[in-house]
């Protein structure tokens with residue numbers, strides 16, 4: 001008798017994150033985790049990727065622009081150029097380790113949380129924060145042209161301080 005009762009996969013891992021192929025078990029050592037993460041995504045763990053990955057992923061979920069990461073790298077005495085920071089962020093995004101969130105069409109944030117979620121944008125201090133409710137949905141989805149399907153909905157709810 002076959003009692004391999006595992007009809008579905010409910011280990012809580014978001015399918016998008018799973019598809020991205022990087023769910024290394026956390027060891028509590030960010031350096032080790034970043035190495036694993038890069039290797040699993042097929043990226044060679046170069047010194048620069050390791051250093052930037054450590055700044056990005058070593059502190060929990062974060063939303064950073066390239067300029068913000070460059071500033072952190074400079075303060076941490078990591079010798080990188082802004083161009084390298086941009087390239088690395090794009091490579092990590094292509095590898096599914098980061099998600100891009102654009103605000104205003106000019107400002108791009110890189111989110112270390114690649115699971116489905118939406119954002120508040122705090123206009124006063126230009127900060128992007130997660131909306132805690134992951135089940136937020138549009139009450140009416142738009143019709144999409146034939147031959148297309150909705151891949152993802154990114155909602156940015158802009159907030160400003162009350163006067």
Ligand SMILES: [Zn+2]
Nearest residue numbers: 111113129130
């Ligand atoms: Zn986020």
